[in-house]
Amino acid sequence: MKIGRIILREIRIPLVHFFETSFGRTTNRRIVLVEVESGGAVGWGEVTAGERPFYNEEWTDAAWSVLRDFVAPRVIGKTLKSASQATQLSSGIRGHQMACGGLEAALWHLESCLIGVPLWKHIGGIRKEIACGVSIGIQDSVEKLLDLIEQETAAGYQRIKIKIKPGWDVDVVHQVRDRFPDVQLMADANSAYTLDDSEHLKQLDAFQLMMIEQPLAHDEIIDHAKLQAKMSTPICLDECIRSAHHARQAIEMGAAQIINIKLGRVGGFSEALKVHAVCRDQGVPVWCGGMLEAGIGRAHNVALSTLEGFSLPGDVSASSRYWKRDVINPPVEVSEIGTIQAPEAIGLGYEIDQDYIETLTVRKEVLR
Ligand code: OSB
Ligand code: MG
DSSP states (O other): OBOOOEEEEEEEEEEEEEEEETTEEEEEEEEEEEEEEETTEEEEEEOOOOSSTTSSSOOHHHHHHHIIIIIHHHHTTOBOSOGGGHHHHTTTSOSOHHHHHHHHHHHHHHHHHHHTSBHHHHTTOOOSEEEBOEEEOOOSSHHHHHHHHHHHHHTTOSOEEEEOBTTBSHHHHHHHHHHOTTSOEEEEOTTOOOGGGHHHHHGGGGGOOSOEEOOSOTTOHHHHHHHHHHOSSOEEESTTOSSHHHHHHHHHHTSOSEEEEOTTTTTSHHHHHHHHHHHHHHTOOEEEOOOSOOHHHHHHHHHHTTSTTOOSOBSOOOGGGTOSSOSEESOOOOOTTSEEEOOOSSBTSSEEOHHHHHHHEEEEEEEO
């Protein structure tokens, strides 16, 4: 496929409920969308970077300039044998996986349209139904958190993830476990601790957590291996895993028993497939993480979750938990047993609501 123009858009869209992690609270999202054209077909991608460089080094404005100034110029006018070649074009760019991944995912979407298959089948997915969990942010009170868990388990979600940070951890998990003795429960610290907190974190071993996600620094694999040697709760890595190479290192070192795969964090579908393969070969289960995506990123996550290795419920949940109105039709919906059906239609499987996107757009640039 010969790549024609690329359109960048920034949309602003408010969350229905703020989302708080150990690194801060998000109320409104600023999302870069990438539209790429070839042979009359178009593909869409969503950049999953946050508004501030607090989850990892990336953020909305950096993604915009990396895409406009470095990634798009390498891709426009080029003829690609397949979408899987896209990563070679941005191989000289260090980091910025979420920015590059926004365009990479758009090319996979585009290719699935040109071939005439659903995106999830195009990437090799086999699951027609994916298992869903929810990620519940830090709340203003434990009572509020317990109410939300009640609501989400009643809605059918198969596992609950709560966010923890120093001062909102062992005691909160204890109260959640007392109230919900049988729920599949896990905790995500988003890098809020250091190895000096080992004794404190070990107290979590008492609560039958499925896993603790990314307790230590965003770029620290060795200390996670040291922590895992001290605690029985399985460690799952999120922030640390930016490539298949990191996944292999982390698994070999005993730093992770489970891996959260995020499409943007690893730079798109090609690398996500490689991480998936490494984990499969090592017998490590994976699940699909989320970054408060709007519809396009959410639809891509649904596709990714259909790969065989995604055996644990992920953070991909209904559009309505995030948005009053999503940018795709129908929105992503979850059944009463906590599953999402992989769509049968060609491409994304959800219609992109371009009129609505237009009303949310605060900047737009057509690159040729
Ligand atoms: O660590 O998984 C994370 C949201 C923003 C940044 C990081 C994370 C998250 C979530 C929410 O946990 C996942 C979602 O519901 O999209
Ligand atoms: Mg996480």
